[in-house]
Amino acid sequence: METLTIGDLSARSGVAPSALRFYEREGLIHATRTSGNQRRYERAELRRVAFIKIAQQVGVSLEEIRTALASLPENRTPTKADWSRLSAHWRHKLQERITVLERLRDQLTGCIGCGCLSLQRCKLVNPADQLATRGAGPQMILNPPD
Amino acid sequence: METLTIGDLSARSGVAPSALRFYEREGLIHATRTSGNQRRYERAELRRVAFIKIAQQVGVSLEEIRTALASLPENRTPTKADWSRLSAHWRHKLQERITVLERLRDQLTGCIGCGCLSLQRCKLVNPADQLATRGAGPQMILNPPD
């Protein structure tokens, strides 16, 4: 089997055919066509789909994923180095996201002791009143004071 | 100031008035009305809104948040203990989410070395071919083999 049908790609990637067609419309993946107009995928597309799935896990929008994939070479099959570069980028984003959630967790742990979410005392819910210069919302989580 | 207008609550919580009205329609928060039909919020509502914002950070749907908030007493203002109980629940959910992302990060780190996302070798993208019995998709991340 040289190329994959949309059904094959769907089965191997765990992504529905309708989603694969959608990704193609959005310019995230590519397919060649048979004489009868059916899609045929290079095996390399499987890696693109894998990348999309992983990036989504990290909480990245399709728009951002599209931009990232656009940085891959168009004229040749991406090499390991190409994928490594993208992976490193996502690892960084992922780490940022983990850091935010860990901070949230730690402060929530503190709050369990004080039973708060109190506007007066809780670090999680520091209101505009207290930190007006930095805007509304739970400042300590989103923009911790270094 | 005894109660808050929707504008006050919006400014102090960082949530748009339209979103607050939406939350009310969805049964997440409550307001009393003036003789002229305007909303007035108890200060305790601020805590509910804070809770909603935090839960959303954790990646919880409004539906789940609504269910959680419904477990608070209706006949009295929630105590510290009430909020502690909910907080502990979310801390657990948050931890689960962090664990998934850390696993993803660690495996992505491994992949940076091998430049993969390869279907043959990469733990991130273990296909149906290899682990057919466990369904399609990146199995190692979502359902690690203990």
Added chain:
DNA sequence: CTGCAACTTAAAGTTCACTTCAGCTCAAGG
């Protein structure tokens, strides 16, 4: 009392990430 910012409503619109539908055509086994 007046003016005007802030409030009210219901209904429709928006974005994201897809899925579903209707009405076809294609490809491959018997």
Added chain:
DNA sequence: CCTTGAGCTGAAGTGAACTTTAAGTTGCAG
């Protein structure tokens, strides 16, 4: 050849979480 499952298209639908709009009302400062 025939059947049947797989694939095709464009358009419409979905659900989550809101926002926007239009047309009207309220509340407080001056």
